[in-house]
Amino acid sequence: MEIGWMHNPRQRQVLVFFVLLSMYGASAELGPYSVVEETERGFFVANVGKDLGLGLTEMSTRGARIISQWNKEHLQLKVQTGDLLINDKLDREKLCGPSEPCILHFQVLMEKPLEIFQAELRVKDINDHSPVFTEREMFLKIPENSPIGISFPLSNALDLDVGSNNVQNYKISPNSHFRVLTQNRSDGRKYPELVLDKELDREEEPEISLTLTALDGGSPPRYGTAQVRIEVVDTNDNAPEFEQSLYKVHIPEDSPVGSLVVTVSASDVDSGVYGKISYAFFQPSEDISKTLEVNPMTGEIRLRKKVDFETVLSYEVDIKATDGGGLSGKCTLLLQVVDVNDNPPEVTVSALTTPIPENSPDIVVAVFSVSDPDSGDNGKTSSSIQDDLPFLLKPSVKNFYTLVTQKTLDREERAEYNITITVTDMGTPRLKTEHNIT
The missing domain is CATH 2.60.40.60 (Cadherins)
Known part of the structure; x- marks a missing residue:
């Protein structure tokens, strides 16, 4: 919040407000109040005077007003009536991003005598965003001798809404070979897996084109689509397998750029080009791509930039090992940042x-x-x-x-x-x- 000094030659008294407390150290709670996002300016939230048990004139004579952190005036208080109103249209995604619940903390300040009441406004999500695939077109190479039931992870869709308004399931266009399953990540995101239901025959159908649809939980649901193009390739009998399905690593937040995080390793019993493995991150977030890098030949994962415990506590990313025939295996890296005392009070x-x-x-x-x-x-x-x-x-x-x-x-x-x-x-x-x- 911006702090300003008020100079008055007749009255040498300076009051600097960020959060004002009762002179006796007392603080009371108001609310919680709630409002749906995108509600228009001027919407009635509550009558604060009634909640505080004050008469109409007391709010004005006591100098009641709203103060909030960072001086963002999302609310206004009508001291004549005690009504708490929305001061501008609230966008939950801009205010809180993926965090839920979305809570705006504010205080009701009484200047005469000095007294403060803590309060919070919860901004509820509405389904105002559709799922979007970061990869609008996905390419898979699947050997014709792949066993029934084998699954292939696909890129997930992103939805700025939260809770049930986020992506809930996936479906695939009707076909004779594949179905899609909706799987859950540890962070709550849902991603699709393509499952083979019927054997492939390259000579009969060398290429397959499918439409993948992501649906959210709104009523009616919003959706987004992506194309999945499959090339049926000749025999490559074994996919790479990682030594561990989960690599759990701790790293101090003061580790320098270039520090080795972990070395992942996969093996493939096939020989020649079909046994040669390359490593890559699978559908990494933008933050992962800026923070970590993987050596495609050795599997070494290093820091591209310094990590900060106060900003991000942990990172999770899938690593894909792909052989020369297009088969791939997958493991997960869970990187937890260890706090270092690097911030003074x-x-x-x-x-x-x-x-x-x-x-x-x-x-x-x-x-x-x-x-x-x-x-x-x-x-x-x-x-x-x-x-x-x-x-x-x-x-x-x-x-x-x-x-x-x-x-x-x-x-x-x-x-x-x-x-x-x-x-x-x-x-x-x-x-x-x-x-x-x-």
């Missing part, structure tokens, strides 16, 4: 009062929050100030602190204090952040 000042009056005890000087995107002990923090100052640091709600005067102050004795807020995480090595307040 962050201090965000939510409210700052300066100057403060003398001879007044328990004055709230500042409200601030502490965050650290690392995980485990690397993300745990402790906060402190100097011991020789007449101020006290009090923990408030989760990750928030208030800085208050510990006793009455005398301006004639001392007119200014420099306070250093020190925040240290519990990682190894420990990282520290200091924030100064005058």
